[in-house]
Amino acid sequence: MLIFRSYFKETSTICLCRIVPSIFSLLQIQNCVKSRYRYRTLCSVVLQPDRASTCSESVSKPMLEQHQHSGMDPSLYTAPPEVRGMTCLDKEVFSQTVIVPALRVPKEVLNKLVKSLKKVALQRPGIRRVVEVEGSDDERLLLLDPASVSSPSSFSDAEAEALQSFGVPQELQRYELRLTYDNLKSEEVLRAVLPEGQDVTSGFSRVGHIAHMNLREHQLPYRNLIGQVIMDKNPGVTCVVNKTNTIDSAYRNFKMEVMAGEENMVAKVRENGVTYEFDFSRVYWNPRLSTEHERVVALLKRGDTVLDVFAGVGPFAIPAARRGCTVLANDLNPESHRWLQHNCKLNKVERKVTTFNLDGRAFIQGPLKQQLPVMMKGTVSVHVVMNLPALALEFLDAFRGLLDQGHSCDVNLPQVHCYGFSKEDDPQKDVVERASASLGFSLEGLCSVHLVRNVAPNKEMMCVSFTIPKEVLFSRESTQTEAIEEPAPKRQKCAETTH
Numbered sequence: 001m002l003i004f005r006s007y008f009k010e011t012s013t014i015c016l017c018r019i020v021p022s023i024f025s026l027l028q029i030q031n032c033v034k035s036r037y038r039y040r041t042l043c044s045v046v047l048q049p050d051r052a053s054t055c056s057e058s059v060s061k062p063m064l065e066q067h068q069h070s071g072m073d074p075s076l077y078t079a080p081p082e083v084r085g086m087t088c089l090d091k092e093v094f095s096q097t098v099i100v101p102a103l104r105v106p107k108e109v110l111n112k113l114v115k116s117l118k119k120v121a122l123q124r125p126g127i128r129r130v131v132e133v134e135g136s137d138d139e140r141l142l143l144l145d146p147a148s149v150s151s152p153s154s155f156s157d158a159e160a161e162a163l164q165s166f167g168v169p170q171e172l173q174r175y176e177l178r179l180t181y182d183n184l185k186s187e188e189v190l191r192a193v194l195p196e197g198q199d200v201t202s203g204f205s206r207v208g209h210i211a212h213m214n215l216r217e218h219q220l221p222y223r224n225l226i227g228q229v230i231m232d233k234n235p236g237v238t239c240v241v242n243k244t245n246t247i248d249s250a251y252r253n254f255k256m257e258v259m260a261g262e263e264n265m266v267a268k269v270r271e272n273g274v275t276y277e278f279d280f281s282r283v284y285w286n287p288r289l290s291t292e293h294e295r296v297v298a299l300l301k302r303g304d305t306v307l308d309v310f311a312g313v314g315p316f317a318i319p320a321a322r323r324g325c326t327v328l329a330n331d332l333n334p335e336s337h338r339w340l341q342h343n344c345k346l347n348k349v350e351r352k353v354t355t356f357n358l359d360g361r362a363f364i365q366g367p368l369k370q371q372l373p374v375m376m377k378g379t380v381s382v383h384v385v386m387n388l389p390a391l392a393l394e395f396l397d398a399f400r401g402l403l404d405q406g407h408s409c410d411v412n413l414p415q416v417h418c419y420g421f422s423k424e425d426d427p428q429k430d431v432v433e434r435a436s437a438s439l440g441f442s443l444e445g446l447c448s449v450h451l452v453r454n455v456a457p458n459k460e461m462m463c464v465s466f467t468i469p470k471e472v473l474f475s476r477e478s479t480q481t482e483a484i485e486e487p488a489p490k491r492q493k494c495a496e497t498t499h
Helices: 002-009 013-026 035-046 049-055 107-116 157-165 186-193 217-233 287-297 317-322 334-346 360-377 392-399 427-439
Strands: 064-066 096-106 130-133 136-143 173-179 205-207 210-213 239-243 256-261 266-271 274-279 305-308 326-330 353-356 382-386 415-422 447-456 459-467 494-496
Touching: 096 107, 107 136, 107 157, 136 173, 186 217, 205 287, 210 217, 217 239, 217 256, 266 287, 274 317, 274 334, 287 317, 287 447, 305 317, 317 326, 317 334, 317 353, 326 360, 334 353, 360 382, 360 392, 382 392, 392 415, 392 427, 415 427, 427 447, 427 459
Parallel strands: 210 239, 305 326, 305 382, 326 353, 382 415
Antiparallel strands: 064 173, 096 136, 096 173, 130 136, 205 210, 239 256, 266 274, 353 494, 415 459, 447 459
16 A cells, blocks of 8 residues: 555546556456445545545536535525515525435445434435435445434444444545425424524314414414415315414304415314214314223223213214214204214214204203113113313203102113313312312212313313212202303204204
8 A cells, every 4th residue: 555655646636546446456356345435445545635536436416525524514404594584485495405414335235224224314305315326336325314413423333333234434425415395394494484583383283184273473474374384294284274263162163264275174084983074164173182082982882872962073972873872962053063963974873873952051951861761770871971171060060950859769870071171280189179069069089080181281171080979960959040051052953863
């Protein structure tokens, strides 16, 4: 090597680049898998650092340079300043060429090496992390994430060991990568556009083809752009809406505005194997309750009876019917009642579900009261589901003195699953106390409480489950009004959904 160095010092750069391959050819190693790395290493030794790249195999488009310096810039994308404050989306402005680290890998070991380096390989929408090397059929470039790899020392021990075992030097290349709007994540686009220092909201609830967002005041001027970005970055989303008021306690729906896309509010969703269709703008649906629906339905057995006081479009009622239960399902909202019937037919359970369009209290003191005595004489379980967390606990007083004393012997008492919100430090204690107050009977030690989900900071959704005490159901004290009601009770509209 010293002889080669001495000789090369007296030879022009062009001659050097011609002689070095000849030497390797004479040594009969140029076709060896590792020969290209030895070739480049020799070039870097005999040439000055700034000339080394002229001897390495060229990759013109995209441009490839040997990484000789300390670390690469860990930030992959920095938005151009002109996008800040943009309210009308201009995708072309986001295009940018960036430098990412890369490894030159023999094709024959590429697949195995990619698995070993999956934590540091570049993952970016629409970008291939393995690219061809121009002029070489034997090698490929593996693009790396600059946030994870900034220098050869960035590799973990396991990754370094894998590189060594496959004969791949920890020699980083600089690769010019063209990024466009399509390759950016929604958070990157919105962070670049919204005023600096303000919260970036890219989260949403997915309801079929609809993305539902809750924008803050400072984000409203950018709502159309935000909607377009969410739609672009989430396949299948063709409509983005923003809630403009709180949930109406009567019909549990809310006003919304379309931020981007089509104005089709009729969604089709699939939850726990059941298909539902409904007008999202006129009924209540929360995709975050899927696990809770599944939990309660799992408590049911074939032949049980389910009385769903606030049924909505059927997320408890329909799975219960599919499980072999007899279901009475009620909802005050005429639109919810209509879609409940539609979904019963859609899922072929219309013969097992009887639907009602009543105020919750009227349903308890009407159809439920009329049919409960017969149900309680049987051996199967009776479940009452009350999922109206804003008000349901206050509806429990409707069970006080609901039945005559004559039915009180040897009865199969119904089990209640009642939901409520709590902002107290001890939400479990809070919902038990409120349920006890409505019933006029202490449930301490007689119930179970389940945390459903955290709704907001310091606000929990809870479910308290208990068997209605005889002392409540057969009490001589009936419900005293002024009881809380959903808006004015409608006339009873009972319908078996088979017509």
